[in-house]
């Protein structure tokens with residue numbers, strides 16, 4: 001099973017900003033469309049904060065796994081108490097790909113296991129306090145694809161699609 005990260009980020013003082021409270025700091029429908037295309041038919045793994053941020057409803061056409069240490073039920077999704085348990089559930093369901101879709105801790109915890117990261121870079125400055133690991137400064141990752149800048153149909157916000165691939169080394173960080 002392949003483990004991938006998928007996220008949208010803006011650059012924020014050398015860090016990758018991904019969220020503001022429980023909301024995304026931007027609205028770029030083209031990013032959501034790509035997210036849907038890439039993840040459909042696969043498993044998505046998310047923290048309980050991200051689950052709430054998407055309306056506490058499962059993403060259709062995907063196996064939804066919510067990370068939580070609580071005993072809460074997540075209707076339409078399975079609960080896992082650790083990232084390892086989430087991966088085990090995906091394996092047992094026969095998933096070929098598992099996408100970790102946020103937020104901060106799930107991205108950081110999944111990083112040593114992930115082979116690919118699908119990243120949307122959003123132009124501009126935003127405020128927020130939720131960050132993902134910055135793969136462009138990690139020696140374990142290389143930018144393997146870089147799309148050109150495009151303008152969103154909403155507010156003409158600039159965005160581009162990037163892909164990062166884990167380097168083939170023994171270093172697993």
Ligand SMILES: NC(=O)c1ccc[n+]([C@@H]2O[C@H](COP(=O)([O-])OP(=O)(O)OC[C@H]3O[C@@H](n4cnc5c(N)ncnc54)[C@H](OP(=O)(O)O)[C@@H]3O)[C@@H](O)[C@H]2O)c1
Pocket residue numbers: 006007008009017018019020021022023024025046047048049050051053067068069070080081082083101102103104105106109130
């Ligand atoms: N830009 C993007 O691509 C993107 C993607 C996703 C989310 N976001 C943004 O990120 C924010 C939400 O992220 P967040 O970091 O605040 O919250 P989060 O990671 O989605 O959720 C945090 C919660 O997840 C559970 N959790 C996390 N790691 C766990 C583990 N290893 N084992 C068991 N449970 C675990 C815990 O839930 P319990 O408290 O229930 O135990 C924890 O309180 C929102 O602003 C959202 O819009 C952005």
